[in-house]
Amino acid sequence: MSAQVRVGVAGAAGKMGQAVCAAVDGADDLVLAGRADPALGTTLAEILPAVDVVVDFTRPDTALANALACVAAGVHVVIGTTGFDIEPLRAAERRANVFIAPNFAIGAVLMMRFAQEAARHLPKAEIIELHHDQKLDAPSGTAARTASLMEQELGHSVPIHSVRLPGLVAHQEVIFGGQGETLTIRHDSLSRESFMPGVLLAVRRVGDLPESPLIGLEHLLG
Numbered sequence: 700m701s702a703q704v705r706v707g708v709a710g711a712a713g714k715m716g717q718a719v720c721a722a723v724d725g726a727d728d729l730v731l732a733g734r735a736d737p738a739l740g741t742t743l744a745e746i747l748p749a750v751d752v753v754v755d756f757t758r759p760d761t762a763l764a765n766a767l768a769c770v771a772a773g774v775h776v777v778i779g780t781t782g783f784d785i786e787p788l789r790a791a792e793r794r795a796n797v798f799i800a801p802n803f804a805i806g807a808v809l810m811m812r813f814a815q816e817a818a819r820h821l822p823k824a825e826i827i828e829l830h831h832d833q834k835l836d837a838p839s840g841t842a843a844r845t846a847s848l849m850e851q852e853l854g855h856s857v858p859i860h861s862v863r864l865p866g867l868v869a870h871q872e873v874i875f876g877g878q879g880e881t882l883t884i885r886h887d888s889l890s891r892e893s894f895m896p897g898v899l900l901a902v903r904r905v906g907d908l909p910e911s912p913l914i915g916l917e918h919l920l921g
């Protein structure tokens with residue numbers, strides 16, 4: 700990749716897309732080279748020739764087609780959109796890399812890691828995830844990923860409860876119950892800026908992944 704990575708944003712007019720555009724604009728080693736969104740009248744196909752990496756924060760019903768279009772064009776893709784089946788990406792012919800994270804907040808990655816660790820010692824647990832009321836998918840990708848990591852330790856499923864209310868951004872509690880004690884591990888994204896260090900890290904690393912698709916920000920942290 701050249702010194703300045705040319706970044707396109709799919710879903711650029713959305714809540715996350717706008718934050719990603721601002722973060723890319725503020726990074727010296729990245730250049731915002733395309734903004735795709737039906738709300739802006741620009742399609743992904745139009746921006747693909749001008750970019751090295753696409754960041755996708757769109758909708759569950761369009762993220763897969765977007766990612767396949769990126770890879771077919773030889774453009775790396777960083778996917779934040781949740782709630783879609785990623786299996787077709789594993790089978791796709793690979794001309795570029797795919798990185799997917801159900802949660803780009805570093806604190807959320809740590810919350811998942813600590814929950815997996817705690818599940819080894821406290822087998823009874825439930826997850827409560829709370830998000831803003833515009834979120835299209837439930838349970839959240841983060842909750843599903845947390846449950847799957849915990850289930851590797853427990854061998855049984857972990858119940859997930861979803862709350863959708865105005866005023867919330869993205870929050871999750873993992874509550875463990877033991878004999879006469881509980882343990883609560885909680886993470887709060889208080890603003891969408893919480894996701895930006897992780898998104899920029901993925902943009903910088905997606906061209907050089909050990910495997911593709913690679914899922915989870917934990918693989919890019921030291």
Ligand SMILES: NC(=O)c1ccc[n+]([C@@H]2O[C@H](COP(=O)([O-])OP(=O)(O)OC[C@H]3O[C@@H](n4cnc5c(N)ncnc54)[C@H](O)[C@@H]3O)[C@@H](O)[C@H]2O)c1
Pocket residue numbers: 709710711712713714715716735736737738743756757758759761765778779780781782800801802803804834835836869894
């Ligand atoms: N991985 C994470 O850390 C993380 C964090 C927050 C949100 N999310 C996920 O990101 C996604 C977007 O969330 P949001 O709150 O920004 O939603 P949003 O509704 O505010 O924005 C989505 C945008 O995508 C646009 N869009 C729809 N179809 C498109 C297409 N084919 N090409 C380009 N753009 C298209 C829409 O017009 C809209 O502007 C959701 O799936 C959400 O769950 C992930």
